[in-house]
Amino acid sequence: MPVSLREVLNSGKFVISAEVGPPKGTNIEKMLHHIDLLRDKVDALNATDNQSSVMRYPSLVTTFLIKERGGEPILQMTGRDRNRMALQSDLLAAYTRGIKNVVCLTGDSIRVGDHKQAKAVFDLDSVQIIKMVRQLETGKDMGGNDLDGAVEFCVGATVTPEADPIEPQLIKFEKKIEAGAEFFQTQAIYDLVKFREFMKYARQFNVKILAGIVLLVSAGMAKYMNENVPGVFVPQELVDEMAAVPKGKGLALQKGIEIAGRMIKELKDDAVCDGVHIMAIGKEDVVPDILSAAGLV
Amino acid sequence: MKTITEQKPFEEIERCLENENNIYIIGCGTCATMCHTGGKTEVLNMKEQLEVLGKKVVGWMVIPTACDDLTGEALKEDAERVNKADAVIVMACAFGTQTVASFASENGKPVYPALNTLFVGKGGESGVFSEICQQCGDCVLATTGGICPVTMCAKGLLNGPCGGTNKGKCEEDPERDCAWTLIYKRLEKLGKVDEMKKYHAPRNYQKVARPGKVLVETEGVKK
Numbered sequence: 001m002p003v004s005l006r007e008v009l010n011s012g013k014f015v016i017s018a019e020v021g022p023p024k025g026t027n028i029e030k031m032l033h034h035i036d037l038l039r040d041k042v043d044a045l046n047a048t049d050n051q052s053s054v055m056r057y058p059s060l061v062t063t064f065l066i067k068e069r070g071g072e073p074i075l076q077m078t079g080r081d082r083n084r085m086a087l088q089s090d091l092l093a094a095y096t097r098g099i100k101n102v103v104c105l106t107g108d109s110i111r112v113g114d115h116k117q118a119k120a121v122f123d124l125d126s127v128q129i130i131k132m133v134r135q136l137e138t139g140k141d142m143g144g145n146d147l148d149g150a151v152e153f154c155v156g157a158t159v160t161p162e163a164d165p166i167e168p169q170l171i172k173f174e175k176k177i178e179a180g181a182e183f184f185q186t187q188a189i190y191d192l193v194k195f196r197e198f199m200k201y202a203r204q205f206n207v208k209i210l211a212g213i214v215l216l217v218s219a220g221m222a223k224y225m226n227e228n229v230p231g232v233f234v235p236q237e238l239v240d241e242m243a244a245v246p247k248g249k250g251l252a253l254q255k256g257i258e259i260a261g262r263m264i265k266e267l268k269d270d271a272v273c274d275g276v277h278i279m280a281i282g283k284e285d286v287v288p289d290i291l292s293a294a295g296l297v
Numbered sequence: 298m299k300t301i302t303e304q305k306p307f308e309e310i311e312r313c314l315e316n317e318n319n320i321y322i323i324g325c326g327t328c329a330t331m332c333h334t335g336g337k338t339e340v341l342n343m344k345e346q347l348e349v350l351g352k353k354v355v356g357w358m359v360i361p362t363a364c365d366d367l368t369g370e371a372l373k374e375d376a377e378r379v380n381k382a383d384a385v386i387v388m389a390c391a392f393g394t395q396t397v398a399s400f401a402s403e404n405g406k407p408v409y410p411a412l413n414t415l416f417v418g419k420g421g422e423s424g425v426f427s428e429i430c431q432q433c434g435d436c437v438l439a440t441t442g443g444i445c446p447v448t449m450c451a452k453g454l455l456n457g458p459c460g461g462t463n464k465g466k467c468e469e470d471p472e473r474d475c476a477w478t479l480i481y482k483r484l485e486k487l488g489k490v491d492e493m494k495k496y497h498a499p500r501n502y503q504k505v506a507r508p509g510k511v512l513v514e515t516e517g518v519k520k
Contacts, residue, residue, distance in 0.1 A: 084499065106459045109451055109469045120452065127456040128499045142499075160460045168481040171493050172457035178496065187460060230463035 005044045005072055005101045006154040009183055009208045014268045015275025016296065017074065017185065017210055018287050019046035020066070022057035031057070032065065034284040039071030041288055041297070044101060046185070046277070049076040053113025060090050063099045074156065075099050080107025083123035084132065084142050091136055095151040103156040103185060104129035104176075127172065130155055130179040155180055159209075160187040160231035161198035169231075170201070177205050185277035188214035188225070190234045192266060199273055208274040211267055215280045215290065216256040219243035257286055261293020268294070298419060299328040300364075300390035301426045302335065302412040307346060313409040314384060319355045320347055321382035321406075323397055325363035325389035331421055334412050335359075335388030343388060343411060355381040363393025369400040382406060390414045434505030440492045442483030447500075449476035455497035 008015050020034045038045060047062035063073035075094050077087060091102065110120040124132060132142055139150040157176040163169035173184070184202075189195045189211050202209050214232075216222050219242035222234040238259060245255045264276050280287050291297045314320065322340050329335025337359050344354045356378030360371050372379055379385070384407045387394040391414040398408040416428040431448045437455065438445060447453045451469040458477035461468025465478040484490045512520060 106452060106454060109461060111451075111469045112461075122452040122454065124499050125452070125454045125456050126459075127496065131496070158460060163458075163460070163462065164464050165478060165481070167490075168458045168462075168477050168493070169460075171481075171490075175456055175494065175496060230461050230468060 003043075003072075004154070005074065006182070008043045009154070009274065013043075013275075014296075015044075015208070015210055016042045016278065016291065017044040017046060017275065018042045018278040018280065018284070019048055020062065020284060021048055021051065021282065022059065022062045024054065024056050026057070028057060028065070031062070032069070035066050035069050035071055038284065038287055039066065039069055041291060042278075043275075044072040044074050046074045046076055046103060049078045049105070049107070050081060050113075051076075051108075053080065053108045053110050053115070055113075055115055060094060063094060064097050067098050072101070073099055074101040074103055076103045076105060077129060078105045078107030079122050079124040079126070079129055080110065081121055083121055087124065087129065087132065088136060088141055091133060091151055091153070092147075092149075095153070100152070101154045101156065102133060103158065104133065104181070105158055126157060127175045127179045130157060130176055130181050134180040154182055156183045156185060157181040158187065159184045159202075161189055161195055162187070162191070162233050163231040173202075174205070177207055181207060183208040183210065183274075185210045186212040188212045188229075188232045188279065190232075190238055190263070192263065192272070194233075195267075196272055202273075210275040210277040211263075211273045213260050213264060213276050213278045213290075215260050215278070215283055215286070216242055217283065218252045218256075219245075253283070253286065257289045257293050260290045261295075264290070264294035264296070268296070298417060299331055299421065299426065300392060301415045301418045301428075302329055302332050302390050303415060304334050304339070304388075305411055305413055310386065310409065310411055311350065314347070314350075314352065314386075317352075317384040317407070319353050319381055319383045321355055321379050321385045322347075322357040322411075323363065323385060323387045323389065323393075324357070324359035325393045326359050326361040327363070329363075329389045329393070329412065330359070332426070335393075340388055343386065347386075355379075360389075360393070363387070363389035364396050366396070368393070368396045372397070372400050379406065380404065384409060386411050388412055432505075432509075433500065434509075435501060437497070440495065440497070441480045442487055442489065442492070444476060444480045444483055446476045446480060449474075449479070453500075455500070457493060 018038055020031050023031055045066050047059040049059040050056055059076050063075045066073035104126050106126040110118050133153050133155050136151045139147050159173045160169055219239055222239045225232045226234055245252045322343055324335040324340035340357050347354055360368050385401050386409050387397045388411045394410045401408050418426040418428045420426045433447050451467050462475040465475055467473040467475050
């Protein structure tokens with residue numbers, strides 16, 4: 001009998017979530033392979049929602065596929081492409097198909113994606129989406145109308161522990177908790193000293209925090225993220241460690257796996273946070289290797 | 298407050314005028330003059346460009362404020378030349394263009410816009426015009442230190458910054474300030490950061506039925 005994410009979050013176990021990236025197109029074989037590979041190795045699998053504002057196979061149907069194949073899906077839901085009516089409809093659909101977890105996000109800007117001319121929706125922001133889920137749970141929709149059958153979800157959100165400036169980010173984090181978020185998957189973290197500081201603050205709230213782990217595949221990627229990805233800072237030691245890898249097929253990837261595993265092990269051994277959310281971004285095949293590098297298999 | 302415009306690519310105007318030979322050009326002495334998109338200089342430039350194309354410019358004028366109803370009178374005054382035209386090109390914002398169209402269409406003259414209307418903005422100092430209000434009909438400035446997130450935040454977020462904010466800049470455009478960083482700093486200065494901690498409900502898009510229309514009741518004007 002598979003265990004729900006909420007049960008795992010409340011069990012005290014170190015929680016592992018990962019994600020699958022829906023494809024651009026109808027060839028879902030590779031994604032199904034990743035689902036099959038990971039469904040029993042992690043506690044839950046996120047289905048990303050047109051990630052980076054790139055049009056893809058939908059997150060909702062991806063959660064159905066994860067469910068059908070025996071995994072515990074987490075529906076990512078952004079306000080970028082759908083207004084409050086469409087979002088509520090999707091939640092009704094998700095609930096009837098046994099999807100019990102939703103992570104609510106604002107969504108990336110349309111302008112960073114592959115349909116730059118599209119109309120950006122953003123009818124609701126992440127805090128308002130969380131409230132919306134909680135509203136539907138009361139048996140009424142956002143219009144105040146009765147539902148013939150309500151929903152129930154384990155509601156998650158995201159936070160960037162190294163946002164610059166941090167104060168407005170933390171205000172929003174607290175608003176998400178106030179709105180009803182039970183767990184958080186963080187933006188990628190690499191500096192565990194700084195993350196421990198964040199956790200000292202976050203521990204005062206009754207929410208579960210899963211640290212975001214993004215697999216490094218090269219020193220170039222680390223430098224790129226430092227320059228271009230908001231709120232992601234790879235410390236120089238890690239950049240140097242990646243750069244010191246001798247040239248050779250798969251060696252840098254191997255080092256990235258080792259670093260991710262090492263970070264996860266430290267987070268778990270020191271009970272820094274409640275779990276990790278592994279984002280392998282196209283390298284889902286190696287998630288089991290990361291887990292074994294962390295000593296979790 | 299000015300209506301900020303840009304000139305359309307000339308090829309687009311050329312396509313509109315494919316089957317029109319005699320052209321009348323109208324500029325505007327207010328916002329379009331300030332934006333250098335439809336003042337006297339630009340109107341004369343357009344005249345020259347159209348003549349190079351082989352069109353005949355039968356007349357032109359720069360109306361002081363093209364969006365004003367006096368535009369009808371101005372067209373009447375130059376009726377002789379306007380009547381010779383197959384089409385009217387308007388180098389004013391869409392308010393001006395629609396006003397001209399409402400009068401010129403009475404005489405069977407099609408009206409074509411030469412400008413794109415970008416936003417209603419403020420400024421003009423050193424040539425910079427900025428959009429600071431979108432006329433949403435549900436002003437939130439009381440809780441945001443007088444900075445509008447509906448307009449200044451690329452996503453129009455009401456409850457704080459998104460994860461894309463970076464060192465005080467916007468995810469969409471690193472040249473643009475993050476509205477919520479500005480708001481946070483302003484509220485901090487005012488000692489009112491708690492305002493930002495309050496939940497802001499989703500916007501009510503029914504506040505202004507679009508297109509907006511309001512009757513301002515006065516002594517002489519009653520419902």
